[in-house]
Amino acid sequence: MKNILLVDGYNIVGAWPVLQKLKETDFALARDKLVGLLAEYAAYTGYEVKVVFDAHMVQGIGKVYNKHRVEVIYTKKNETADERIEKLVIQLKRIDRTIYVATSDMAEQSLAFGSGALRKSARELAIETEIAAKRIDKMLQNTRKAQESSKIKLSEEVAEIFEKWRRGDK
Template structure:
């Protein structure tokens, strides 16, 4: 019996926001919206790929302990005070290095960080590759949505429960 490995993607949040052109522009106008849009993009990516996604943000404008939350089924981490997202990701990669049931991917454009996590057994995902994969995920979602809408518009029957069908059949036979 083969056990399926869990795939986990750790995303260096502010690094990806700075690397994706549309989020970089948005960040300069509405910082919070850029974060929210990245979370929503990764929720779409997660839904299509099946990879568990964790986005890690530096403790920017936050003080104290690390905080964790779930947003759109995505784990969102704000590091503790004086800890960078890189440090958090490196620590997590080190914790998972011997876990044979996890394939770890790290999305960042930080070249040094890519080599550090690669040395710990994680696979690196440059920002441009993640952007391309997300756009493909969006296209798949749009195609599925269109197919569902098309299917609904082409229906010539109404979904009825078996007892309603039986009652209608009874009425039809009486004629």
């Protein structure tokens, strides 16, 4: 079963405190930070993640690109993120897929649910991304520890012998 997460980008930026604060000084950086957090989430969960931004906030209307395994979609002129997400739910809906829509917009949640998607609030997604980030950090720490413990400590004398062999000295 394939899981797909459709994210209302600006809704999440406006709902997550860390991104709210960032958007006040650098809107583009807040968008990029969201995409980065979603990329970690996608890597950890295996979800296919698509984040949709309303094009009225950016240039390059109707643009779609991939960044760190996340498909970033900017809507076309006169198209809202809600409308694009609704279309995506209908296009992507199949029996072997579970589609989640992440937004705190109650109207959008209802429409997505009515189209066959499952709802995920901004708060739920924030908690899940934090858990994923913590688990990724723990996995990295464990990997580093395993690498460090696999190194064999050699006496100075043995290390000198190995170094001579490496250089081809007798």
